Each structure stands twice: as C-alpha cells, then as structure tokens.
Amino acid sequence: MPRVSEEHLERRRQQILDAARLCFARKGFHDSSMQDVFAESGLSAGAVYRYFKSKDDIIAALATQTMIELRGTMAEAINAEPLPTPAEVITLIARNIVARSGPEGPVRLAPQAWSLALVNPEATGYVREAILAMRGVWEDYAERMRAAGWLPADADTHAVAVAIIGLLPGFILQHLIIGDITPETLARGVRTLLPYGEPAVPGG
C-alpha cells in the first residue's frame, strides 16, 4: 500500500515535465542542465530522480507526450465533417502550432527531438513511432480524399500522406527560425497548389 496516492505521484511527474518543458524550450536539451530543471520545478535532485531515472528519460517522456498531443490535434482537424480541404486542415494545424510556438512552447521541442533521433537509438525509436502514428492519421485523410473523388481511384494514399505530412516540419522550421510566415501564408500556398474542393482546379 503506497504511502502517497497514485494521483500525487502523477502530479509530481507532471510538475517535473512541465518544468523540463520550459527549460528545454528555452535552452535546448543539451544546454539545459538538470540543475535548471531542479530549479524550475522547485524540487530537489533526489526528488526528480525518484520519478525519472535519467535526463534522457525526461526527454523521452516529454517528447512522447508532446507528440501525442500534436497527433491529437491533427486527428481532430482531419476528422472533421464534412471532409475539409487540405488547405483547411493545414490551416487549423498550423494555427495550433503557432499557438504553441511561444518562447517556452512545446513546439520548440520538435526540432530538438528530430535531431536527437538521428543520434540516439532510444530517441530514434519513439520519434519514429510518433511520426508513423501521425502519418497514419494522414493516410486516413488521403483515403477520404480518394473516396470523395478528389484523388484518382488508384491514387497511392500512402505517398500522398508522406507528401502532405512533410509540409509540417517545413512550416515549423520556417515559423520558428525565420518567423515571417503565418498559417494563412502556408494555407494560401497550399490552396494555390492544391485547389481541391475549391471553385477552380489547377491547370484546368
């Protein structure tokens, strides 16, 4: 019988993750020290290490949590009825990204997670799973596009999902690093290129 409630433990865990998110968003995984996390969380070293067995463990938990949230956002935007156009979906998701891109926002963790995934086998694992899961969401969308007649009956919906999901990292980077583009800019570009369900069609 545990001394403290399960709920208390979970609260502590989240408190640490929240603190880590701030630190990592501000200074990156490497430049944030565990001391930074202790200070930000208001907990002692020992306390933090009771909940996470290493810094990498915190990073993994945080990255996973953030990616799950992002996938939820995508799924929500995509599953709307009636079938939203690509530009509409992209707009919604991009707006959500922007809303979470502040100086301490979780979106800033994404590029760091990608980078880590190239170098750290454990990170490769969970980033890969997260990307695959998101791609699955887009594959569903591509299916719906085909079903709606927006894509040829023999369209490769996997390839379509690969292409469309690929737009998001590009948007995140341009937004975070250059800061000169908005969801509307991206949407306009997408709408120009992919005028499905729009009054006119390209090349038409």
Next chain:
Amino acid sequence: MPRVSEEHLERRRQQILDAARLCFARKGFHDSSMQDVFAESGLSAGAVYRYFKSKDDIIAALATQTMIELRGTMAEAINAEPLPTPAEVITLIARNIVARSGPEGPVRLAPQAWSLALVNPEATGYVREAILAMRGVWEDYAERMRAAGWLPADADTHAVAVAIIGLLPGFILQHLIIGDITPETLARGVRTLLPYGEPAVPGG
C-alpha cells in the same frame, strides 16, 4: 613547415571540415568531442584551433558549406529547361538528398543545424540566411510556374514557395528517421496532388 601556400591552408581547413562532418554526422554536434575531430582529422588540437577558433566555428562553417551546396542542387534542378514539373524537381532534389544521407553524409547535419538554430543566436543567423536563400530559389520557380500558366496570374508565389520548400524537411526527416520512403514515393505523392503538366488534372 611555414610559408606554405594558400592552397595548403585551404586544404587543411577542408581536411578539418571533412573530419568534423564525419564525426557530426555519426554522433551529432554535442556527442562528438573535439578529441573525436582531432583523431578523425589526424591533426593535433593546436593545429585544428589554428584554423577554427572554436567548435561552434567549425559547426558554423560546416553548416553553411552544406547548406550552400544544397542550395546549388536546388537551383540546378529548378532552373532546368523546359520548366520541370514540381514532381520532377522534387524527385531530383530528393535523389540528391538520399545520395548524401548515408551514415556519414552531410544531410544528417541538417536537423542538427535546425535544432541548434533554435537555441544559439549565431546559428539562428546563418540557418535563417540559408533558408531564405533557398526559398528565394523556389520563389523563382513559382514565378516560372505562373508564367507557364500552371498557377493563376494572381497567385501568391511567395506563399507557394513557402509551401513547396516545406516539403523537403519532411522528406529528410522521414527518410533519415523512418527510412521507408524514397524520392519516388514522395514524387508519386506530389504528382498525385499537383499534377501540373501531367496528362490529367486533380479534381478534374
């Protein structure tokens, strides 16, 4: 060995950059120590520091060099005559990316540079410049698309460039982290979505 030629100096510099590229591609900026670079380059610490004043300086030089090469590749693919379709351009660039994505290939530096740019002001500067330069290349392409009648006369070519260039980070990440997609997959997706200059048009 004093009074060496300018050429010798340049060769040494490149020798160091080549060694650093291998190290960084293998283990990342942070997990590669300067000792790794010394060993890989076959030079002593002092020798390396004669050519670069810090590790960050090496990273900057390498990232810049790599991004300039990538921009060159893009420009070449894009400026072909007659006007290549988006799928054609993307295919060429993606093939080049894949060719340079081996375990020690320079493309592995890209996500690390993005990540660094979020955290290191100097890196923000040169990554931003590189992205803007690449986007400029795509803006030229978007102009040509419009001139060719593939885009409406009033199309926002900047927004189109933002969208299209955004496909590449997504491809790089999916290729490097998941490894299950090829230039052809991406091209098929793009062609399905953007059948400009293709026999059939979407939604048609």
Next chain:
Amino acid sequence: MPRVSEEHLERRRQQILDAARLCFARKGFHDSSMQDVFAESGLSAGAVYRYFKSKDDIIAALATQTMIELRGTMAEAINAEPLPTPAEVITLIARNIVARSGPEGPVRLAPQAWSLALVNPEATGYVREAILAMRGVWEDYAERMRAAGWLPADADTHAVAVAIIGLLPGFILQHLIIGDITPETLARGVRTLLPYGEPAVPGG
C-alpha cells in the same frame, strides 16, 4: 549528506581556503592548479566548485581574508596604550609577519596579490580596499602621534601614514626574498631614524 548545518558549510569553505593557501603559498597562484587544490583539500572538483565559482573566486576570498587578518594585527599593535613608538609598533607587526611567513604561510600570498592587482581589475578592487583600510589604521596612529606631541601640530598625518605603512611591503619582500633581516633589524633602523619617545632625538 544533505541538510547539513550552516557550520558544516562554513567548515568546508574554510577547508578549501586552507588547502588553497598552502598551494598558493608554495607555488603561487598561477603555478598551482585546481587539481593541486583538490588534492590538498581532499575534495573533488565538483565539491570545491560548489563553494567557489572559480579559481579567481578562491584567490579573492583568500586574499581578502588574509588582508583582514593583517589589518587586525596592525590595529591591535597600534591601538596599544600607552602610545607605542613607531619602532615598537613596527616590531610587533614585523614579528607577526615573520611568524606567518613560513614556506606555507599566508604572508607569501601578499606579493602575489599585489602583482595580480596590477593586471586583474577585480583584484585591483579588493587589494585597493584592503590597502586603504590598513592605511586608515595608520592614519589613526599618526593622529595619536601628533596628539602626543611627537609630530608638529600642523603635520600631514595622511602623508605620515603613507610613508610608514610603506615600510611593510619592503620588509616583507626583504624577509621573503633575501631572508636576512629580522623584525629587530627593521626596528633598529626605524628607531635610529625615528627616535620618538626615545631618550635621544635625531639631529639633536
């Protein structure tokens, strides 16, 4: 070993300062490495850096502490009743200096601190403050000399303090570097020159 007493912390701090004093007295600030201090103190690098944020910080603390002690010695010798003669005061202080001039004695830090003060702005600050404080003590003494009629009523007591305190660095250097002079030698010289309160007066 957390939650230790304030006293424990202070003891650790002093333990480090004591070790540093030995090292610096033996080999000087520059030729003593932090490794030397770690070894001498029996603590790890991390432990030492918990108490002092840099080598310069240790030097500053040590120099300041030593100079405060020296000032205390001076004040004590000077404030004796009835008014001691310059030769008496100098004798007491010189004896104290000699007692602390052993191979590992704190007096060996003094010339190093002077030297550092010429080159390091932070050191300039604390050495200047220490010298000014000591000079203040001597100014009090000069006032008492004047009050006792040993100096003319219009004597410039500041200038007198400047001159008298100036004797000490000379004594320290001759004692440490040449090693052939004693407090008694110095006292004899001073008494010969400044026979205040002595049976005979100079030039008399």
Next chain:
Amino acid sequence: MPRVSEEHLERRRQQILDAARLCFARKGFHDSSMQDVFAESGLSAGAVYRYFKSKDDIIAALATQTMIELRGTMAEAINAEPLPTPAEVITLIARNIVARSGPEGPVRLAPQAWSLALVNPEATGYVREAILAMRGVWEDYAERMRAAGWLPADADTHAVAVAIIGLLPGFILQHLIIGDITPETLARGVRTLLPYGEPAVPGG
C-alpha cells in the same frame, strides 16, 4: 665571422625586450602569451626563440635590465653633493618611479618580479641580487648620514638602509594600485618623520 653584426643582434634583442616590456606591463607575465610578444615585436616565433631560449629567459633579462636602471637612478639621487636629505632623495626617486609607471611603464614589472621571485628559484636569484645591490647603495647613503652627524656614531647603517629602502615598494604599490599618492605626499611624510637637515627636529 658572423653573418650579421654584433650590433644587429643586440638591436634585435632589445627590440624583443621592448615588445615584451609593453606586453608584460599591460597584462602581466602570465597573461601575456608569447604570441603577444611576437605580434608586438613584429617578429616570428622562430626569430624570438633565436635570441631567447624561453619566456622565462625574456622575463629574466627584462627584470634584470629594469632593476639595473632603477639602481642607477637610486645611485644618482643618493650620490648628489652636498649630502641630500632623505626626503630629497626619496622625492627624486619617487618622481622617477612615477615617470616610469605609465600603463606600459617598466615599474609595473616590479611587483610581478617580486611575486615571481617567491615561486621561481631562478627569479629568486636575480631579484635577490638586484635588491642586495640596491641596498648596497642605501648603505653607502646611511654611512654618509652618519658621517654628516645625522645619525649617531654607533648607528647600525645596515639596519637604516633596510628601513629606508623598504619605503620604495610601499610607494610603488600605493601609486600603482591606489593611484592617489604623489612623490610629494611621500616626501612630506618622510620629512615630517625624518627632519634631518631640516630647520626643526622631531621630538625636539
């Protein structure tokens, strides 16, 4: 038969010493790198090492040269006729010191040499010799004082020299570190304390 004249060699040597003096006066022995000396002298590393076999060798040559000059200044001031009062001698010497105490003046080397002498056996040797030589000059002066009847016939002239020469380091330090005292201040203090040959006598 040497390829270059003896004179040329000596000029080169002095060129290096002059450059080193500037560097060392500005930044101290330790914080001046040999690179600094190469740059300041306009010579290459190899050239400098042809004339001096090590950095310590340069320091030794410079310190010795500077101290010989200082001794010359002292001797000149002291040997004046008729016998100058202590205050007069001190004034002359202090003025010379001040004139050579600029930001790049050789006097700034003195405290560094003292400090080095505590730590480096070779430096101990030449600094000791220099101090002894200077003290010899002051012993001559003390003899003259005695001969003039300013000191008792049985005065310990060695002790007097020890005391008087000791004033100079104190002046140098107060001038260099605090910067608030002038030769006149010191002279006034000395004249007040040691009014030999002055209208009135202390304690008289």
Next chain:
DNA sequence: CATGAATGAGGCTTCATTCAT
C-alpha cells in the same frame, strides 16, 4: 520519502616551444 552535498570523468581550449621548409 526528500534532501542536496559530493563525485569525477570528460569537455573545450590555450600556449610555450620546435623544426621542416
């Protein structure tokens, strides 16, 4: 359960000196 002092390997960089050209 929590605390936070302590560890110690390892990171980046400097610098006096050498020697091939």
Next chain:
DNA sequence: GATGAATGAAGCCTCATTCAT
C-alpha cells in the same frame, strides 16, 4: 637566418548522477 604551422600536455570548469542523512 627566418618563418609559422604544428604539437600535445595541461588547465579550468560542468554536469548527470548517487547516497548518506
């Protein structure tokens, strides 16, 4: 004689992690 590229030991300091209290 002169050059300056190269060496490599050694310096200062950080930081993830542990464990005695």
